[in-house]
Amino acid sequence: MTKTIFITGASRGFGKIWAEAFLNRGDQVIATARDISHLKDLVGNYGEKIFPLKLDVNDRDAVFAAVKAGKEHFGAIDVLINNAGYGLFGAIEETTEQEARDQMETNFFGLLWVTQAVLPIMREQNSGHIIQLSSVLGVVTVPTLGLYNASKFAVEGLTESLAQEVAELGIKVSMVEPNAFSTDWGGASAIHTNANPVYDKVKADLQAGFTPDFFGKPEATTQAILKLVDSEKPPLRLFLGSKAYPWVKQVYQTRYAEWDAWSEVSNEAHGH
Template sequence: MSKTILITGASKGFGKIWAEAFLKRGDKVIATARDLNSLNDLVQQYGDNIFPVKLDVNDREAVFAAVKAGKDHFGRIDTLINNAGFGLFGAVEETTEQQAREQMETNFFGLLWVTQAVIPIMREQKSGHIIQVSSVLGVVTLPVLGIYNASKFAVEGLTESLAPEVAQFGIKVSLVEPNGFSTDWGGASAVQTAANPLYDKLKTDLFGSFPADFYGKPEATTDAVLKLVDSENPPLRLFLGKIAYPFVQQNYETRWAEWNAWKEVSANAHGI
């Protein structure tokens, strides 16, 4: 049975790749993008099965209107893939107020607005699946990506709280946590801070340490995403890529060792 899937940020990268994968198998896709011309090829190939909607997720009123338009067009929304977002590269000290606010507006608040708009529709249907595109950097961090890390940590906290709230309505919730992939996320779509030379060596050493196979192939993620959407019992969290699991495992082992070393100090701070 075909599904109706709403994907934000469908103009390129993961969003467009996944939109086409759903269309290829006969699903209906509500595809949002700031530039609808980026979806012309999919419209020409898949016709009435795709409903393109111009949307800037930072505009809450426009988000609710776009979600309503998609629901009215196809009659339902089975799955939301909250994919719109961008990368902000730079040290915390280098980041301007505007850059920090714009990062949180899109990556966190934009995702929140779409989530809020979809919940009543799925609640009325008594079914639905909300998939938030987070990042492995919403679980662990890298330097010179501090504000991006913060935006994805916020998505993780929001979504973990959301899942038990909406389970009573038959709505499932998942976080997708990709490691690095060869998309525009780190290229044309990214924002760069004005560099402070004091951080140049750190940046060079960090990005120069990545192995040749560090960045995965975006097209290879489609099978995992299709399986997630089709699952009767989807996980709350799903890594994408082979780098994520060992990276997180090593980080959490280090965290646990540090917490354990300070556990008596922590317990004594309780006071009773």
């Protein structure tokens, strides 16, 4: 059955790869990007199956207008993939106010605006699937990506609540949590703070952990996304890549041990 997919940040990386995968199998795609010239090849190959829209997700009014235009163009929005976002690299002390606000504005508030715009359409349809691009860094953390971590932790909290709110409305909700992949997320799409040499060692230690097999192949994610979209009972959370789950499992074992060790203090604090 043909689906209509609304994808933000579709000009490169996961967004473009997934958009092409949907188009290739016959779905219709509403593809948004700040620069839609990067979508010319998809338009040339798939014609009327793709509806490109220029969009900055930080502009809430523009988001609502784009969602309305996409709905009017294809008649429905079956799946939303909130993919737009970027990485801010740098220690927390190095981060300026504007850099911090910009990171949250795009990764969290932009995602929120698109979600809010799509919800009335999906409620009216009594169907739909909202897929938020989170990250393994929305579950565990690394140093020098603190603001990015914070933005994805915020996406996780928002989305888990959303899933509970719309469970009886015919709307499915999922989060995709990739480990590191060889996209330009860490390259052309990234923003870097002005470096303070105090943090050179922690940055070097992080880089030293990037073994040759650390980064997954972005093209290998397409079957997982197609399966997620086609699932009758999709998971709330789906890791992408082989590194994410073992890492998270290890971190949570450490967390449980610490919580257990301090449980007596926690219980005393209840006051009964």
